[in-house]
Amino acid sequence: METISLKLELLNPTKAKKEMYKEMTNINTSFANWLLEYQGLKDATSKVYKLFSDGKFPSAIVNQTIREVKSKKNNQKAKVFRRFWCGFNNQNLKVEKENNLYKVSFPTLEKRVGVPVVIETYQTHWLDKVLEGKAKQGAAELYEKKGRWYVSISISFEPKIPKFESIKPPIMGIDVGLNYLAVAMVGTTSLFFKGNEAAFIRRKYASKRRVLGQNKKLDAIRKSKNKESQWMKELNHVISRKIVNFALENGVRLIRMEDLTGIRKTAKSKKEAGRNLHSWAQYQLQTFIEYKAKMEGMEVQYVNPYNTSQMCKCGYVDKNNRNRHLFQCGKCGYKSHADVNAGLNISKCVSGISKKKKAS
Ligand SMILES: [Zn+2]
Structure with missing residues (x-):
């Protein structure tokens, strides 16, 4: 229960x-x-x-x-x-x-x-x-x-208990990020949620707060922050619902997502550190997906994030395999959307199940 x-x-x-x-x-x-x-x-x-x-x-x-x-x-x-x-x-x-x-x-x-x-x-x-x-x-x-x-x-x-079947049910891998808030992969089928509109709205909130900051309007800043997080929360609810519905349509029984807790601590570059500002929203999205999936009787696992964006399906790992949105393997030449490739690697759990983060 x-x-x-x-x-x-x-x-x-x-x-x-x-x-x-x-x-x-x-x-x-x-x-x-x-x-x-x-x-x-x-x-x-x-x-x-x-x-x-x-x-x-x-x-x-x-x-x-x-x-x-x-x-x-x-x-x-x-x-x-x-x-x-x-x-x-x-x-x-x-x-x-x-x-x-x-x-x-x-x-x-x-x-x-x-x-x-x-x-x-x-x-x-x-x-x-x-x-x-x-x-x-x-x-x-x-x-x-x-x-x-x-x-x-x-x-x-009562979460629905999945029945045993002779055919292995497909596994969904979900990559959460910035350019795409989420990319959900089941086999070769994918569902994309673009991040540009969200980025635009968040920039608008941020620039409005800069002006408020210059005028020392602290109360208005706090209100603007609340409004932004309320807006983000609604969006995360919508995305997570769509993803879980997509999983249901495809007979998914197991959803895998990256354990992002380690990434936050080991940000090496400024760009990566910028990710941290958005990490609460990504964490919230994962949490919403998790509980909605469980409600439908699906299992949720968190996997180690290492190599998920750099590994090819042939097994070759190289950071040069990925160039922004494009994934191209330096060994076998396989080409794909970078987030699709990452989603597939997450579904395959290429770096193992996370020991730190377990589905609650
Ligand atoms: Zn390859």
Whole structure:
């Protein structure tokens, strides 16, 4: 069973709603701290709330808090909870879909509310799985961060176990980089994601920040950085989804990617060091590919990156084999797109499985 946590922002809650969520959190925090000291915690049911307060509080939250305090008391030495967000089990917080709009409904101090949520493209995939019964919704939590309210929902799913087949299923190799954000190879079939548009947009953000820097507009710089990483994240979600779909169409059971952690440390040239600035985005893309692939029951491996861009399929290794986008073997004359060749070498795992980085 694999579990992920989905964070959904509540769409424009009114001031009154925000105040109520805050009040619920305050009550729940006091109640959780009271429970820590309560002698009968072991056998507590929702009825103990009456011992704590005369006020009304949704029994769904009471039950969840009792459950969580029990397990937290056993697992850690929590003396006092600074804040205890309201939690709900899957019966009490429900995900709903109406005309392609997603809502969550849960009990509050007043009544049950159904609130629309802000959805990122990739999240619809998960919510639909929950609604179709293909993934299981676990506990959820109502929390606040920087004035915005969210619900986080844990979702677990059974990765499909690949069946044994007599024919070896094809292996996909994925090269992530700058000129091409990703090149995915299955046999001789390839899928390219060009990097020039992304590079253009990132340059625009960078030059805008230079101007802001000259004017010492630190707040605006931070906002611009957030906007850029949000934009990159969306793009990585789209690319990773397309790659995993491409893998599914081709019957892939195993995806291989390079372990890029070593490259970061051993950057030898300025150009290579420039790669580091982009490494977080590449790392994020690999992470997204990995979890989406696993959700479809595929296996993911990280391979050592040495020689992947310099080795020919005849086995000859030479750094002169590669000249920017072109790969041409100095021994047998084989010609190919450099990233396609690298993708193939990654799928063949020419330098072995990485010992440092394992698929999580
Ligand atoms: Zn060759």
